[in-house]
Structure formats: structure tokens, C-alpha cells
Amino acid sequence: ETGVTQSPTHLIKTRGQQVTLRCSSQSGHNTVSWYQQALGQGPQFIFQYYREEENGRGNFPPRFSGLQFPNYSSELNVNALELDDSALYLCASSEGGGAVKTQYFGPGTRLLVL
């Protein structure tokens, strides 16, 4: 177990709805990264938050947005859900700043969009 938690574990939504996914980082970690993993693919980087600021973003549209809170937990929000948003959403926490730090993954939230 990495100490990274995510909620909910599973979620079913319909096209056009909005969803919020939550992540609590491992103790001592101030950086949270979000990934989308479609079936049979590797995780794709969505964005990263470091000390409550966005610290990089992958090739995802603006309807994917996020927040990081003072306790370093984080939310991923997706508006106007599309069928292709169905995937496993992973958050990973790490120490921040300076050299590259290892990222530790939570169990993921499996989202199904109908």
C-alpha cells in the first residue's frame, strides 16, 4: 500500500454530466499528478499540482480541471463528459521541487460514461 487514497472507486455517469474525483496524497508529499488510463493503454498525464498550483498539463482539453488543497489533497473535475472519458483515473503523489521524485499511485477511480 502506498498511502495514496482515491474516491470513489467506481462511478457511472451519462454523457454531458460532470464528475469530481478525489485523491489524498501520501504523508509528506506535496505534489499530486493525475493520469487517465484507457483500457490496454499506459497512463496519460493530465496535470500536476505542486503546493496548490498547477505545475504542468498534458494534452487534455480545458473541461479537465483540478484543484489542490492546503493539506495537499486534490480533486479532478471533468465537465461535459464524453463516452471516451471512460477510463481508470489515477492519482499519484510525490515529494516536490528539485530533482525528479518517484510517484506513488493510488488505487484509481474507474469511470464509465454511458
Next chain:
Amino acid sequence: QKEVEQNSGPLSVPEGAIASLNCTYSDRGSQSFFWYRQYSGKSPELIMFIYSNGDKEDGRFTAQLNKASQYVSLLIRDSQPSDSATYLCAVSNTGNQFYFGTGTSLTVIP
């Protein structure tokens, strides 16, 4: 576009054999390289990381890095059926953002 390429497999090896997993990357600025294991329906778990050219050993696992060739590999010695999983190669640049390959599916046959 930062690309990480892996042979998707499936790779099958008999129990006790050496499994060799390979990964190439396109971004010469990449600084750190990670191997994760992912069981079906689970999230990725870290196996090991490597920063410097050469070999790094951790138990039955050895990571090998060749930055000139933009190549990183993972060797699993004495493969066990419990090693059957998808192995993900991840590459990181100075921004601390990870780029993953699609993974190699490994099956260890008892």
C-alpha cells in the same frame, strides 16, 4: 511530443527463466526512468528506478539504462508466476512529469 515505446507483447517465459523487457524513449532531455508493474484491474506499483547509465540491481530485478541509445530495460531473473502482469516503463523530464509506454504484458508459465 515525448514518446515512450514498449513492445506490447504478450511475452511468455517459463518459470525460473529470465524475462527481458525493453523500452525506448524519444526525449533526450529525459532524466529519470521508472519501471512499474500493473496487475489486471489494479493500479501501477513501483518496481524500481534508474537515473544513471549502466545497471542497477534490486533483488531479482535489474534495470539497465543507455542514454546514448535512449534505451532502458528491465530484467527479471528466476521469473515466478506471480510476476505475470503488465510492466510499464515511465520516463520523466525536469518538469517531474511522467510519460508512460503502453506496457508489456508478461506471462510466466509454471
